[in-house]
Amino acid sequence: MNNLKNLRGTVDLLPDQLIKWQNVEKIVLEQLSRSSIKEIRTPILEMTELFIRGIGEETDVVSKEMYTFLDRGERSCTLRPEGTASVARALIQNGISSNPHQKLWYMGPMFRYERPQAGRQRQFHQLGVEFIGYQSVRSEVEIIALAWDILGKLGIKELNLEINTLGDLNDRLNFQKSFLKWLNINKDSLDSDSQNRINKNPLRILDSKNIQTKKVLENAPRLFNFLSDKSHKRYSDLKNQLEVLQIPYVENFNLVRGLDYYTHTAFEITCGALGSQATVCGGGRYDDLIKQMGGPNTPAIGFAIGLERLILLAGKELEVPRNTDIYIINQGLIAESLAIDLARKLRNYDLIVELDLSGASFSKQFKKANKLRSKSIIIIGDDEAAKKEFTIRLFDKESFDNKEEVISLENDIKLEKWLSINLSFK
Numbered sequence: 219m220n221n222l223k224n225l226r227g228t229v230d231l232l233p234d235q236l237i238k239w240q241n242v243e244k245i246v247l248e249q250l251s252r253s254s255i256k257e258i259r260t261p262i263l264e265m266t267e268l269f270i271r272g273i274g275e276e277t278d279v280v281s282k283e284m285y286t287f288l289d290r291g292e293r294s295c296t297l298r299p300e301g302t303a304s305v306a307r308a309l310i311q312n313g314i315s316s317n318p319h320q321k322l323w324y325m326g327p328m329f330r331y332e333r334p335q336a337g338r339q340r341q342f343h344q345l346g347v348e349f350i351g352y353q354s355v356r357s358e359v360e361i362i363a364l365a366w367d368i369l370g371k372l373g374i375k376e377l378n379l380e381i382n383t384l385g386d387l388n389d390r391l392n393f394q395k396s397f398l399k400w401l402n403i404n405k406d407s408l409d410s411d412s413q414n415r416i417n418k419n420p421l422r423i424l425d426s427k428n429i430q431t432k433k434v435l436e437n438a439p440r441l442f443n444f445l446s447d448k449s450h451k452r453y454s455d456l457k458n459q460l461e462v463l464q465i466p467y468v469e470n471f472n473l474v475r476g477l478d479y480y481t482h483t484a485f486e487i488t489c490g491a492l493g494s495q496a497t498v499c500g501g502g503r504y505d506d507l508i509k510q511m512g513g514p515n516t517p518a519i520g521f522a523i524g525l526e527r528l529i530l531l532a533g534k535e536l537e538v539p540r541n542t543d544i545y546i547i548n549q550g551l552i553a554e555s556l557a558i559d560l561a562r563k564l565r566n567y568d569l570i571v572e573l574d575l576s577g578a579s580f581s582k583q584f585k586k587a588n589k590l591r592s593k594s595i596i597i598i599g600d601d602e603a604a605k606k607e608f609t610i611r612l613f614d615k616e617s618f619d620n621k622e623e624v625i626s627l628e629n630d631i632k633l634e635k636w637l638s639i640n641l642s643f644k
């Protein structure tokens with residue numbers, strides 16, 4: 219048993235850590251529902267071909283990082299490395315034409331075989347949002363504002379929004395011709411990774427983190443200069459609308475993102491506090507993906523937030539659990555079974571009720587309730603059970619006497635009155 223451990227790059231999330239996850243998720247989900255965005259759930263396991271066609275065969279994600287295996291029926295399966303391709307597949311498969319405009323979110327585990335480090339895991343979690351069927355620059359602004367506001371609602375500061383435009387397919391083909399020429403002339407000055415990408419995925423070279431390559435790239439042709447008038451207009455409209463909303467941004471012409479499906483707007487939100495894995499959110503427009511995967515021509519835009527990174531950034535106040543409202547101290551055969559019934563009744567009032575199941579002495583159960591900082595306690599022992607009643611009191615030493623009440627198990631009106639006065643139950 220000693221040798222059994224979780225796999226490298228995966229983590230167990232224990233109850234104490236999950237308090238923060240749950241609090242963060244609650245705030246995020248409230249914001250999504252206020253924005254009328256609906257949830258979609260797709261399988262974690264998909265056909266490998268989905269990601270090859272959707273994300274691009276030459277991307278790092280597909281060529282180096284996927285968890286791919288043959289199942290017992292010899293089908294090639296992959297644990298999803300991201301959610302966008304799956305959402306596109308699900309919509310095509312379930313008849314996107316009948317519902318061409320959809321605002322969707324998903325949350326769950328993703329898998330990439332990367333080198334684990336702080337903020338980077340092999341099994342990690344994403345919150346993704348996809349706006350399907352929306353063409354306008356306004357939809358891009360709404361998506362970016364949504365990501366910005368989710369991070370803001372969690373009190374995360376010092377965020378940096380970086381934007382770029384990748385133009386449309388034509389713009390990129392025009393750029394690629396002269397970029398390839400330039401790359402071949404300057405090949406020897408590039409790092410080996412970038413050299414390998416020249417014939418496979420030249421655009422990704424722009425995103426190189428190699429310092430020497432970055433410096434050489436300063437003199438490379440710029441995609442921006444190959445954009446059509448229409449693409450230029452889109453991009454300047456985007457910047458104008460962000461300014462109207464007072465969402466600060468910086469332009470990063472080297473931001474090309476690691477997945478091949480992007481067109482026009484690409485963006486990332488980073489936070490210095492995260493160290494080397496600074497990107498908490500990444501997204502962009504992907505107008506060609508759905509068509510390329512066999513669906514109708516459908517523009518779309520979306521983003522994903524890395525939840526592990528979000529949790530690292532969210533404040534300590536979110537680590538605090540909601541207090542137990544009532545701790546039921548009970549002992550004795552009849553008392554114990556009455557206590558179960560009482561706990562079920564109280565939970566129907568939407569109160570957090572902990573029933574002590576230890577069978578320990580009253581004083582030990584008191585200590586436990588104290589440690590939990592329960593707002594109140596119920597005591598039910600043999601004496602109370604015989605009279606079909608219980609004692610309820612606020613667990614506050616100062617007001618011990620005046621807040622204590624003996625209530626009959628059948629007197630719900632008296633119970634509700636006590637709860638509404640002392641635990642603000644409505």
Ligand code: HAM
Pocket residue numbers: 299300301302330332337338339340342343344346347348476477497498499500501502503504519520521522523524525526527
């Ligand atoms: P992505 O940039 O590959 O985009 O991932 C989005 C976010 O997921 C990253 O910014 C990061 O916070 C988190 N993330 C990625 N890899 C890891 C990892 N190994 N460990 C921890 N966190 C990680 C996408 O996945 C696109 N599907 C986003 C999108 C949606 N674009 C359009 N719609």
